Amino acid sequence: MPRERITDSFTRAGLNLIKQALSIYDADLKLAVCNRPFQTMFGLPRSLVTPGADFGDTIRFLVEAGEYGAVTDRDAFVQERLDQARAFVPHYMERVRANGQTISVEGSPLPDGGWVTVYTDITSVKRQESLLRMRSEELSDQLLDHSEELALTNRRLEASIAQLQEAQAELTEMAARTRLVTEMTPAHIAHVDGDGVYTYTNRRLSSLLPERPSDIVGLSFVQALGTEVASLLEPTLAKAAAGEAAVLEFTEPISGRRVRTAFTPDDRGDGGVYLLSTDVTAEAQARAALEHTHKREMAAQLTSGLAHDFANLLTIILGLQTQLERLPLPQGAHELTAATRLAVRRGGRLLDKIANMTGARDASLAPVVIEDFIASFAPLARATLPDDITLRLTAEVTHPALMLDAGTLQDGLLNLVLNARDAIGSASGEVAVHLRDVTDTWLEITVTDSGCGFSAEALDQGLNPFFTTKGNEGSGLGLTMVYDLVKLVGGTMRLANNDIGACVTLRLPLKPAKAEPRPRLVLVVDDVAEIRAAVRDMLTDLGHRVIEAGSAEEAAALADLPGLDWILSDINLGEEDGVALLSDIAGRHPQIGLALMTSLPPADPRHSAGAARWPVLPKPLAPGMLHRLLSPEVAA
CATH class of the missing domain: 1.10.287 (Helix Hairpins)
Structure with a gap:
């Protein structure tokens, strides 16, 4: 028997052991639950104690059975009871039934609509009160009246206490659910009073702004956020305290995260403000x-x-x-x-x-092992420096591999190293390149040198096109090109001076490599041997295995090899057609991935015919293109 049915059976057995009659009707006035004493107390037929029974039918049955004595207009009486049920309010009452039995009726509404009613037989209690009145000649009528009123009041008080306890339990459960939901929300929710002191927090501030406490209730705005961030937000907070809702987006100085905060005035008019802050760095x-x-x-x-x-x-x-x-x-x-x-x-x-x-350019992001990147960049950078200038390369990156456009990044860093070399001049010195991750948000790369540093004019205009301090020797596009590469991926670039010279800081979005590409067996088809060799080298550098074919006939034969994952073919294979080749292979081996490469323009009919069915990579190919083609499971 399923566990739900066992639990339901135990619940019904327990309800039937209760001496009081109990009934629960839902918001549609349909019976949800009742126990056996409810049926026996009022002599109800089985149809009226079955879940789904209509409350109006039950009232009509009781009227016709004389439960409420002589009723002149039965329809009006039933309708009155239905109207009372729809506008249900908590109540306690005592009434004498037609059979002489005295019962107390205690009703309480339910949170989602409907109500629960408990009927208690208090005939013996009322009989004792009557005997006490008849036999106690020494007691005054007034004392007896007070005694009866006190007993009635006590019973009503007990009913009220039970209702309050139930309401308190519901409120406690609701508060716990609300707290759980707010603490799981990926945003910081808080309230500050008119004095700028936090009165509520969902304890998510530290996950949004590093190096801040989680429990900030009782702290002032400045104590919780720090002087620098508080000064950014205080003008908007003041407007919200005056009744003007606002939204502010700012950059947190320590982590570089972009945060959006919504300020909503507290409608109580005491100067309080609700704050909702979310991390919008990726956006x-x-x-x-x-x-x-x-x-x-x-x-x-x-x-x-x-x-x-x-x-x-x-x-x-x-x-x-x-x-x-x-x-x-x-x-x-x-x-x-x-x-x-x-x-x-x-x-x-x-x-x-x-x-x-x-010109048009896309960032070709691919998994890059940081150690390998540094190892490959070091000889390139050292080759550009004279013997009396040392190069220092260091890294403090938590993730072993990141999604980067390695070739473009190397070009940009080489440009900065050359600028640093020129700044040092003929003197001896040092160029340092340091990589680190910032609060799991940015990859920060700093290039510093021991040269003369940036002039005030260079700090102000160094990223502008054609600005140069090298006279006729410079084009004024070096730093601008690096800035362009950084902005292309949503990063930032900053020029500054430190104690010993110049400092250029690049910040690129930190994107950890989520998966390593599975090695694929790829058939490369091209009638030019040099092109096949170049594509083969790029694929093997990415960790894949390669076989080659110089014609469509040879490729058609190799396509039957077991374990082949992909076929990458040129569209123009001399007198043969790569589109026709892939069409034939697709019919024989639908499990093999197919793609084309070409130097034909998109307007060419053969290019259009291939693009309608398979990916078409433009020549010259780049490793990033091949990586995205063969590794769709890797996050870009």
Whole structure:
């Protein structure tokens, strides 16, 4: 027998042992529970003591049985009782039944609607009161009346106490549920009074703002939050205390987390305020990355036309210089034409940098082991430094692997190391790169040097395009390119000076690698051996196994190999078609993952035909593209 049925059987047996009659009706005036004494006390048929029986039918049966004596208008009497039941209020009463039995009736409402009623036979008690009145000639009628009233009052008081105890238990249970819900809510809920002192907290402040206490009841706003954060919030708190609801978003200085706090005035009008604070760091990071992408798109639109015209002008100038150098020129003129040619080529390199900064680019995030990243970056960075400048690389990162665009990050850090080298100059010195995680929110990377530090002007404008302190030697795009890379993933970049030199701080969203990619067996199909080798190297670096095919015929045969996970084929295989190849393999081996790679533009019919069925990777491929293709279970 199921446990629920056993529990129900025991409950009914217990209710039947109670001497009092008991009935419970729900909000729809239908019987939910009753015990056997309820049936026997009023002589009710089985249909009226079955769950679901209508309260009105029961009242009508009792009226017709004479329970309430002579009733002139039975329908009106029943309707009156139904109206009283729908507007049920707690009550205690005593009445004499038609058979001479005296009963007390005690009713209490239920929290979700409906009510419970207990009927007690008090005939013997009333009989003793009557005998006491008849036999006690020495007692005055007034004393007897008071005695009866006192007994009635005591019974009513007992009923009221029971109701209050039940209400108190419900309130205690409700408060416990409310406390549990608020403490499980991933936000800080609190209340401060008119003096700025916390009167309630769900003890979630420390999870939102590190290094703060959890129990802040009785602490002032400044004591709980700290002077710096409190000063940010106090103006908005004052507005809310005056009755103006508001929402404030701010950055917590210690952790760098973005927090949104809603201030709601307490409607009691005593200057109190309710506060709801949530961590919106991930939202802010995504919003910043999206805004920066939109800025890049706008910059690309603005600069593409100018860059095109400028490139044409440089081409014309370069052509005229070539023609000019063929003419007989006076002494010294060739030096001028050579300088002009260098200037033109420098302008061309500048156009390339602008195109790289404003062109479409996606962050290719992939799991990166921090130790491996440092080990691969160290020789690249040391190669750019002279012997009298030392490089120090350190890391304090809790997670062994993070989701990063390793290639882009290396390029940015190399740029900063080169800037640090130039700042130190010909003197000996040190460049330090340090990685650490900040409150499980940011990956913070600092690059410091022992050079002269940033000038006031550089601190103010160093991230602006074309600003440089290197004169003709610099393009003014180095720091701007690093800033662009950081903003592209929703991070931040800050320039500062420390005791010994300059300090550049990058903060990237901390995204731990949630899973290691399972090694896959991949068939790479391309008719160019060099391309197959390049793709093979990228896949093996990601930990996968690779086999190669130089034609569609060879690939069709290798597709029958057991254990093959993926096939990555070029669309244009000389005289053969990669789309047709994958269509044939898909019919024979539906379990194999299929993808295409191509340098064809999206408008090409073959590109469109392939993209309608499978992923199409644009050439040149990048490791991040391959990782996302083969490892969908890894969080990006």
